[in-house]
Amino acid sequence: MTEQELEDWMRYVQTRYVRLDTDRQWSEHNPDNTTTLTWASYKHRVYAFIEGLLTELFTMLVLEKFIHADTSVTIIIKVSLG
Secondary structure, eight states, X not given: XXXXXXXXXXXXXXXXXXXXXXXHHHHHHOTTOOSOOOHHHXXXXXXXXXXXXXXXXXXHHHHHHHXXXXXXHHHXXXXXXX
């Protein structure tokens, strides 16, 4: 086998893998076999399992921010009232 034959084979195998993997992923993310895939549909199929966790985390972060703000206000009121 020549160096060129080996290089050609490696290109062929790499290209084949990319095509097969792309086809596999497309069929997984697009089960209705439409010509386009919306972001909303993709996002739902990929991230839906963690959406609840993200919502919960976001809620915790917001609550933490509000609690910190409330605590700061309480401290300011205590210092002002002496």
